[in-house]
Amino acid sequence: MPPRQRQPYHHGDLRQALVDAAIALLREGGLPALTLRAAARKAGVSQAAPYRHFADHADLLAAVAADGFTRLRSVMIEAARAGTSPREGLRGLARAYVRFGVKHPSEYRVMFGAETAGHSRFPELEKQSSSVYQLLVDGIVGLQQLGLVRSGDPMAIALTAWSTMHGLVTLVLDGLAPFARRKPALTDELEDQVTMATEILMFGMAGDSGGKKSAATVRPKTRLPATR
Amino acid sequence: MPPRQRQPYHHGDLRQALVDAAIALLREGGLPALTLRAAARKAGVSQAAPYRHFADHADLLAAVAADGFTRLRSVMIEAARAGTSPREGLRGLARAYVRFGVKHPSEYRVMFGAETAGHSRFPELEKQSSSVYQLLVDGIVGLQQLGLVRSGDPMAIALTAWSTMHGLVTLVLDGLAPFARRKPALTDELEDQVTMATEILMFGMAGDSGGKKSAATVRPKTRLPATR
DNA sequence: GCGGGATGTAAACACCGTTAACATACCTTG
DNA sequence: CAAGGTATGTTAACGGTGTTTACATCCCGC
Numbered sequence: 001m002p003p004r005q006r007q008p009y010h011h012g013d014l015r016q017a018l019v020d021a022a023i024a025l026l027r028e029g030g031l032p033a034l035t036l037r038a039a040a041r042k043a044g045v046s047q048a049a050p051y052r053h054f055a056d057h058a059d060l061l062a063a064v065a066a067d068g069f070t071r072l073r074s075v076m077i078e079a080a081r082a083g084t085s086p087r088e089g090l091r092g093l094a095r096a097y098v099r100f101g102v103k104h105p106s107e108y109r110v111m112f113g114a115e116t117a118g119h120s121r122f123p124e125l126e127k128q129s130s131s132v133y134q135l136l137v138d139g140i141v142g143l144q145q146l147g148l149v150r151s152g153d154p155m156a157i158a159l160t161a162w163s164t165m166h167g168l169v170t171l172v173l174d175g176l177a178p179f180a181r182r183k184p185a186l187t188d189e190l191e192d193q194v195t196m197a198t199e200i201l202m203f204g205m206a207g208d209s210g211g212k213k214s215a216a217t218v219r220p221k222t223r224l225p226a227t228r
Numbered sequence: 229m230p231p232r233q234r235q236p237y238h239h240g241d242l243r244q245a246l247v248d249a250a251i252a253l254l255r256e257g258g259l260p261a262l263t264l265r266a267a268a269r270k271a272g273v274s275q276a277a278p279y280r281h282f283a284d285h286a287d288l289l290a291a292v293a294a295d296g297f298t299r300l301r302s303v304m305i306e307a308a309r310a311g312t313s314p315r316e317g318l319r320g321l322a323r324a325y326v327r328f329g330v331k332h333p334s335e336y337r338v339m340f341g342a343e344t345a346g347h348s349r350f351p352e353l354e355k356q357s358s359s360v361y362q363l364l365v366d367g368i369v370g371l372q373q374l375g376l377v378r379s380g381d382p383m384a385i386a387l388t389a390w391s392t393m394h395g396l397v398t399l400v401l402d403g404l405a406p407f408a409r410r411k412p413a414l415t416d417e418l419e420d421q422v423t424m425a426t427e428i429l430m431f432g433m434a435g436d437s438g439g440k441k442s443a444a445t446v447r448p449k450t451r452l453p454a455t456r
Numbered sequence: 457g458c459g460g461g462a463t464g465t466a467a468a469c470a471c472c473g474t475t476a477a478c479a480t481a482c483c484t485t486g
Numbered sequence: 487c488a489a490g491g492t493a494t495g496t497t498a499a500c501g502g503t504g505t506t507t508a509c510a511t512c513c514c515g516c
Contacts, residue, residue, distance in 0.1 A: 011494080011495080014494085014495085030342070031342060035471085035472060035473085036472080036473065036474090037471080037472065037473080038472095045495065045496090046495065046496050046497075047472095047473095047496090047497095048474085048475085048476095048495075048496065048497080048498095049494080049495050049496075051473095051474075051475085052493075052494055052495070053494090056473090056474090057472090057473065057474095105342075106342075109342050112398060112399075112402050112404075113402075114258070114259060114334075114337050114401075114402075117401060117402045117403050118402070118403030118409065118410070118412075119403075120403075120409070129404055133404065133406075152424070155406055156420070156421055156424050157424070157428070159396070159399065159405055159406070159421060160392065160396070160421070160424060160425040160428050162395065162399065163391075163392050163393075163394075163395030163396040163399055163425060164388065164391050164392040164395055165391075165395070166391075166395040166398065166399060167390065167391030167392055167393070167394040167395025167396070167398070168387070168388070168391040168395070170340060170394065170395070170398060171340075171387065171390065171391055171394060173342075173345060174340050174341075174342075174345045174346070175345050175346030175347075175348075176340075176357055176361065177387055178361075178383055178387070181346065181348070182346070183346075184346075192384070193384055193387060193388075196380070196384050196385070196388060197387075197388040197391060199432070200385070200388050200429065200432035200433055200435075201428065201432055202432070203431065203432040203435040204427070204428035204429055204430070204431040204432025204433070204435075205428055205432070207428075207431040207432075207435070239463080239464080242463085242464090263502085263503060263504085264503080264504065264505090265502080265503065265504085266503095273464065273465090274464065274465050274466075275465090275466095275503095275504095276464075276465065276466080276467095276505085276506085276507095277463080277464050277465075279504095279505075279506085280462080280463055280464070281463095284504090284505090285503095285504065285505095
């Protein structure tokens with residue numbers, strides 16, 4: 001057997017194999033199925049082997065979450081590019097975001113789960129999630145420069161937009177949305193809901209805070225505060 | 229020892245005692261601390277006793293979640309009543325909602341957690357969460373009748389509003405909001421964020437879908453579709 | 457009062473996260 | 487090129503958990 005290129009150690013990138021196994025387990029049986037031991041079994045190693053690559057169960061979850069954010073970001077970029085107008089681009093982005101969450105419920109939950117929240121361990125996860133956030137902030141800045149979004153802190157406006165879409169996804173996944181009570185999927189009803197939420201959002205972001213100024217007074221900020 | 233009034237059985241409403249213990253555990257040590265055995269210990273019974281009242285770990289979580297929705301609903305009602313104007317009422321409601329989530333992070337997560345999602349087990353939980361949703365729908369209908377919210381399916385509009393606030397809470401709890409990276413609390417920055425989100429939402433809900441009709445064409449629906 | 461069902465207990469099983477002691481493969485350094 | 491150190495993987499074990507089974511006890515309706 002000729003060894004593969006760059007087979008770093010005994011197994012050959014066991015770390016990635018464990019992440020892949022974890023994602024597969026997640027899709028098969030949800031979060032309860034994602035155990036360190038099961039991931040080890042699926043990767044064909046002993047149950048203690050993962051501890052050479054992950055400090056912790058939460059550490060593996062963080063790696064899965066970071067991977068999810070990376071994929072989510074590329075999906076969002078692709079969707080935003082496909083739009084012919086800013087309006088279309090934003091709607092497409094929203095739809096792609098919701099589709100991602102609904103298509104991979106367990107991964108989406110892990111990405112926003114309690115096990116990896118805050119604490120500033122998991123720098124890779126922070127980096128990837130910040131990158132998604134930055135994508136939204138950049139988009140808001142672009143819309144501000146086009147006069148389609150009122151002036152104001154783009155981070156705050158982006159956070160509001162993110163909140164709306166993220167909240168919608170989680171409410172659907174929880175079965176709290178009246179449709180999708182059974183199985184979360186990108187049904188026509190959900191598609192309509194995304195459209196409505198996007199319209200409300202775009203309309204609200206265009207107007208100013210209290211009706212005191214016109215939406216034409218757009219003052220784009222040239223320098224942005226850093227995300228972290 | 230004189231027995232208390234209505235001491236139904238051996239322990240005296242062990243079910244409620246377990247729910248109370250579960251909430252206490254949740255506040256002390258978060259979700260990992262909430263185990264059936266720990267709840268049993270805290271209630272002073274054997275580790276198998278909870279199974280006489282809860283089919284399952286998820287069943288106990290569902291009871292905790294239902295209790296949370298009940299309390300959330302009363303907080304929301306109180307806040308909405310305190311407002312002097314519809315605008316103030318809505319802002320107060322939003323602030324109360326976010327405060328609840330930020331004040332009781334673990335409970336909030338359980339309320340929207342994966343363990344009790346969908347599946348239509350846990351009818352009590354469904355009832356309580358639907359009741360919160362209905363509160364929002366009724367509020368939207370009221371605003372529509374005042375001409376402050378455009379016409380359209382109030383359930384969909386309410387879901388959008390809920391999504392925005394729910395999403396904001398979870399993003400804060402996850403530490404994904406740029407402020408509250410450290411400890412989720414109702415800081416001034418979060419308060420400002422809630423204000424901005426509320427304004428965007430109100431402005432967006434007031435306008436119509438595509439700028440084709442005036443916001444004055446409000447056609448209140450007299451009969452509402454049922455929540456379930 | 458008495459029998460049955462509701463409630464609580466004790467013991468056990470399988471699984472999990474995690475650690476410690478040990479074995480092996482790779483790679484650097486002399 | 488040899489040697490030793492380190493990264494990697496294994497085996498075995500500990501405590502904790504969810505859950506079930508068989509058993510004990512208590513309350514309530516007849």
